[in-house]
Amino acid sequence: MISKPDDLWYWPLAAQQAELPTFWVRDTVSSHGRYADRAKKITGIDLVRFHGHACDGLFRGMYALSVAFPALFPDGVIDRTDMRVMSRNSPCLGDVAAYLTGGRIRFGTQDVDNSSGVWFLLQRMSTGQTVKVHEEPGFFPTEIGQGEAQLAHLSGDDLSRAVTALHDRQNQWVEHVLLPSSPSDHYFVEPLDFTWPDVPFEHIGVRTDILYKNVP
Numbered sequence: 739m740i741s742k743p744d745d746l747w748y749w750p751l752a753a754q755q756a757e758l759p760t761f762w763v764r765d766t767v768s769s770h771g772r773y774a775d776r777a778k779k780i781t782g783i784d785l786v787r788f789h790g791h792a793c794d795g796l797f798r799g800m801y802a803l804s805v806a807f808p809a810l811f812p813d814g815v816i817d818r819t820d821m822r823v824m825s826r827n828s829p830c831l832g833d834v835a836a837y838l839t840g841g842r843i844r845f846g847t848q849d850v851d852n853s854s855g856v857w858f859l860l861q862r863m864s865t866g867q868t869v870k871v872h873e874e875p876g877f878f879p880t881e882i883g884q885g886e887a888q889l890a891h892l893s894g895d896d897l898s899r900a901v902t903a904l905h906d907r908q909n910q911w912v913e914h915v916l917l918p919s920s921p922s923d924h925y926f927v928e929p930l931d932f933t934w935p936d937v938p939f940e941h942i943g944v945r946t947d948i949l950y951k952n953v954p
């Protein structure tokens with residue numbers, strides 16, 4: 739039976755000590771509600787609880803988005819009722835994007851594109867203002883990426899050893915390279931003239947919880 743420890747075993751010690759970005763977000767107050775008049779603070783631990791683990795992709799996504807949001811929300815509060823987001827279809831990057839922007843494929847406000855690397859396209863729906871943020875090429879070691887791809891070609895003990903080694907290498911990079919750096923050192927944001935294509939998902943629905951956000 740799986741144990742249920744009552745502590746933050748899933749939160750790496752290094753991250754506890756690091757100065758991680760935090761995010762203030764604004765939402766509505768109910769399923770058909772108005773805007774909330776107060777913001778909420780989201781931290782890295784919240785992202786881990788949603789995504790499931792503290793991986794390199796989660797930290798890289800967090801760093802990248804922390805550089806991008808101020809370009810769209812100069813007042814420092816991310817409006818999760820007003821955003822579209824696109825990223826590579828990585829489990830990790832897509833989750834961070836959805837959690838922090840409020841974009842979801844089922845409402846036509848999240849999409850994916852398999853261009854490699856860590857990047858996000860972010861758009862404020864109300865204004866059309868769009869930015870792209872990307873990670874500095876070469877910042878994430880090529881050999882770790884190769885190690886990820888290599889797993890598909892291994893089996894048995896070789897696979898077991900490779901999974902362990904890959905996890906160790908990823909964690910070492912996060913602890914010794916990413917976390918000691920500042921997000922703006924390796925993640926860069928630029929404005930973009932962009933028309934958002936329709937999201938090709940046939941079950942798209944209406945997001946009712948933002949329809950009445952501006953009702954007096």
Ligand SMILES: [Zn+2]
Nearest residue numbers: 793795796830
């Ligand atoms: Zn992940």
